[in-house]
Amino acid sequence: MTVDLATRILKADPSAIGAAGRCLADGGLVAFPTETVYGLGADATNERAVAKIFEAKGRPKFNPLISHVTGAEEAKRYVRWNPLADMLARKFWPGPLTLVLPRAKDSPIALLTTAGLDTVAIRAPAHDMAQALIKAAGRPIAAPSANRSGAVSPTLAAHVAESLGSRVKMILDGGPCMIGVESTVLDLTAERPTLLRPGGATREAIEGVIGSIAVSDALPSGDTARKSPGQLASHYAPGVPVRLGATTVSSDEALLAFGPSPPSGARTILNLSPAGDLTEAAANLFAHLRELDGQKPSRIAVMPIPETGLGLAINDRLRRAATDDGSGRQG
Ligand code: TXA
Ligand code: MG
Numbered sequence: 001m002t003v004d005l006a007t008r009i010l011k012a013d014p015s016a017i018g019a020a021g022r023c024l025a026d027g028g029l030v031a032f033p034t035e036t037v038y039g040l041g042a043d044a045t046n047e048r049a050v051a052k053i054f055e056a057k058g059r060p061k062f063n064p065l066i067s068h069v070t071g072a073e074e075a076k077r078y079v080r081w082n083p084l085a086d087m088l089a090r091k092f093w094p095g096p097l098t099l100v101l102p103r104a105k106d107s108p109i110a111l112l113t114t115a116g117l118d119t120v121a122i123r124a125p126a127h128d129m130a131q132a133l134i135k136a137a138g139r140p141i142a143a144p145s146a147n148r149s150g151a152v153s154p155t156l157a158a159h160v161a162e163s164l165g166s167r168v169k170m171i172l173d174g175g176p177c178m179i180g181v182e183s184t185v186l187d188l189t190a191e192r193p194t195l196l197r198p199g200g201a202t203r204e205a206i207e208g209v210i211g212s213i214a215v216s217d218a219l220p221s222g223d224t225a226r227k228s229p230g231q232l233a234s235h236y237a238p239g240v241p242v243r244l245g246a247t248t249v250s251s252d253e254a255l256l257a258f259g260p261s262p263p264s265g266a267r268t269i270l271n272l273s274p275a276g277d278l279t280e281a282a283a284n285l286f287a288h289l290r291e292l293d294g295q296k297p298s299r300i301a302v303m304p305i306p307e308t309g310l311g312l313a314i315n316d317r318l319r320r321a322a323t324d325d326g327s328g329r330q331g
Contacts, residue, residue, distance in 0.1 A: 010171065042142050057144065095125075099188055241298075256289065
């Protein structure tokens with residue numbers, strides 16, 4: 001590689017962590033170590049910052065992300081906590097167990113962080129540098145693994161630099177990750193606690209604390225490699241039909257516009273980005289969809305979105321919304 005990595009890979013010291021915390025608070029991206037794998041972090045409460053994660057990863061889909069917090073006390077501000085979560089957090093946090101819980105009323109977690117879902121995946125990482133970074137940022141950090149889409153998860157700062165290159169300005173170097181596989185994802189919003197992704201905390205250890213748990217149907221038994229974990233989550237779907245590629249609109253439709261010259265005549269209109277900026281459009285996507293859906297038009301008409309960059313993920317999400325049966329779940 002020809003890039004000067006030394007300018008971007010920062011050794012762990014208080015001044016580097018302070019700078020990284022400010023970068024996050026300003027809406028920037030920071031790659032940081034956890035005990036599982038390196039994460040690509042952004043302010044979990046800032047739609048625009050979270051959009052940059054998907055842009056940097058080149059992910060063709062918006063998968064819901066994990067919000068990283070210092071511990072249970074902080075988590076209670078963002079999710080509806082319950083006794084099972086409490087038992088599990090006492091045993092496993094900080095550590096490689098992610099809990100999926102209902103979004104708290106007035107939770108500041110961005111809709112893009114949860115891909116529009118009413119649930120939030122949350123964990124407290126067991127890594128001093130990650131903990132110090134969350135404190136320095138003064139907010140929860142949304143972070144998927146810090147690699148380009150389709151590549152293996154990074155367990156060294158150098159892996160992050162190789163995979164993401166100049167797409168990430170700052171990489172905190174905490175040496176090799178102790179665990180090296182992602183966290184276990186456990187859904188506590190289902191009727192029975194359900195394992196969505198196997199990982200650093202074993203099923204046996206979890207069952208030792210809360211008794212027997214269910215395993216997601218979408219999870220092949222015995223699979224620990226997980227080819228596409230994002231497929232395990234259900235998706236936010238609007239309650240009204242969605243029509244794509246709209247260049248004209250009728251008076252009973254709500255228009256989800258993109259770009260400077262939307263057609264007129266819609267019942268209501270919200271523009272994802274009047275400037276035609278895909279990062280801005282991604283940041284507005286779920287909030288705008290929800291708002292239009294809430295107005296109960298006969299249909300939501302969506303203008304064409306370019307199939308480039310973040311447009312791929314936006315169009316993937318919109319196509320799912322357009323083909324969904326409205327039950328709010330999708331296979
Ligand atoms: O160890 C880890 O978990 C690493 C480090 C950086 O913390 N992060 C990580 O993130 O692996 P990611 O984005 O690669 O995986 C997040 C997983 C995905 O399987 C996603 O579907 C699931 O968590 N997930 C996130 N939010 C969810 C939600 N609200 N409901 C169900 N599943 C969710
Ligand atoms: Mg990943």
